[in-house]
Amino acid sequence: MSDDSISDSGSEYLPDLSDDYSDSGDSCLEDDSDTEYLEDIEPIVDEDPNWNGYSWNFEVYYGKDTSFSLPDPVAANLSISEIIVVHLMKNLLDKGRHVVTDNWYTSYRLGNYLLTRDTTLTGVVRAGRGPPKKLVNEKLSRHQSTFARRGNTLVVKYMDKKEVNVLTTLYTAGMVEKCKTYFGDKTVFYNKPLHIEKYNSLMGSIDMADQLLEPYAFGKKSLAWFKKLGIHFIFRILLNSYLAYKNQKCYKKDFMAFILEVSKGLVFRHSPSGRAMLEAEEEAKSQKPTKMPNMDVIHSWVRFQPKKQKKCRICTRDFKKRKDTTYHCPGCPGEPGLCSKEHFIAWHSHPHKKRGSEAPRAGSSRQ
Known part of the structure; x- marks a missing residue:
């Protein structure tokens, strides 16, 4: 393992990490919870923020017996959380894609496997899933960082309000200058690792999708669980359609207006009675209001x-x-x-x- 020699105005700390990753660095945590939930991967369609929130694929997880299709026999050695990423990206592998994951999925082993499939990885990583022990145990002050590299895998530990470890197989070690203004016009300049800054900007896609879908979430409890699942699918499809239409047709209206227009279009096409009602509404809107004749009041x-x-x-x-x-x-x-x-x-x-x-x-x- 070789360290990235970086020194930038004393804002980061580079310890001696001469030993290789420990064997426990490749260990992966598995979650055998039977809780039913939706697993969503938000791939990078484009760095254009207008595409934030677009969903490429999703899978309903119904317990440890959930079956996943694997692209090759090597993937069978991965843990459940790693297999989920490979399964959802099976049609995007070998195309030079870059996937961003959170700490439930990210691991050193997953990063190495994806490199063999011409795919790079960036994500927050847990202490037991790849970072060297010396890096994990290193004590840092506020806004200090330390890097470690093994082959094509780079891990950074950064201290902000709390410690965070980020693994990447795409970016090189580097810093970006940031500033923060506090009350009383006090401005503080500090350096932040480049791929942590990239990770924060790219993970905004998932946050955007959740934000756009939250007002339409079906929160009512029901024994008919498939209703909630079906409504979620409908709005997920609508959100993808909205983002695609917005970027191709320069559509300026918001998501709610798009839903109403699509609903009216479907009613007009498939419901004769609904079409008659919409035509009557349009005709009433097009008519000019007539003045009522003078009447005795x-x-x-x-x-x-x-x-x-x-x-x-x-x-x-x-x-x-x-x-x-x-x-x-x-x-x-x-x-x-x-x-x-x-x-x-x-x-x-x-x-x-x-x-x-x-x-x-x-x-x-x-x-």
Whole structure:
């Protein structure tokens, strides 16, 4: 094993890691949980952030008896978590792809296998799944980092708020300068490992997919579990369609508008009654509103239904005070509030005053 000789303004620490990876570095943790969940791999379609959230493949995990198709006999030596990655990427292998995984999948052994299939790997790795013991046990200060390399595999340990180990078979050791501004305009500059910065930006694809699908998640508990699974599949398909259509047709609307347009299109194509309803709605929208002919209106002193309140026009106009009332005249423009029968009569006994006009505000003059 050879170390990457990097020295950058004292922000990282390079210990002597002259020994090879220990045998336990290739060990892999397996999870035999029978919990039912969806395993999603978010491959890199393009570094364009507009494609973040696109799902290439998924598999329903229903327990340790779940069967996976393997591309070659060598893959049978991998653990369950590693096989999941290979299984979901079986049609993307040998094409120079780059896969990003979290710490449940990443291991030194998986990285080596994927290299034999012309595929690179980057991911957060647990301490027992590849990093050398000396690197794992090394104590670092805030924003310090240390690298170790074996062949094409590079591991970095970085201390931010907590320690993190990231394994990659794609990137070389390097640093990027970052800055953070605290309260009081205090700015701190520090160096961060390059492939940790890349990992954070690329893993945003999974976060974006979860964020877009969360408002439409079927959270109601039901014995018919296939309903929840089926609805999840439908919205996953819709999200993929939305991202593809958005990037090919310069579609500017949001995901919700896309769902409504697709739903209307399907109803219009496959449901005669639904098509008639949509056509009637479109026709109603296209027609200009017609003015109703003048009709005799009935003036009466009645209560609002449903119950609500308006300020009494007479109290505001003549007494310069505000009084809310639940009674009004529905025959006058604006349905003015009138708190008593006397004020109802007073409001209609002044033909020289324009009915329905807004009463003056308190403190304003009236000619």
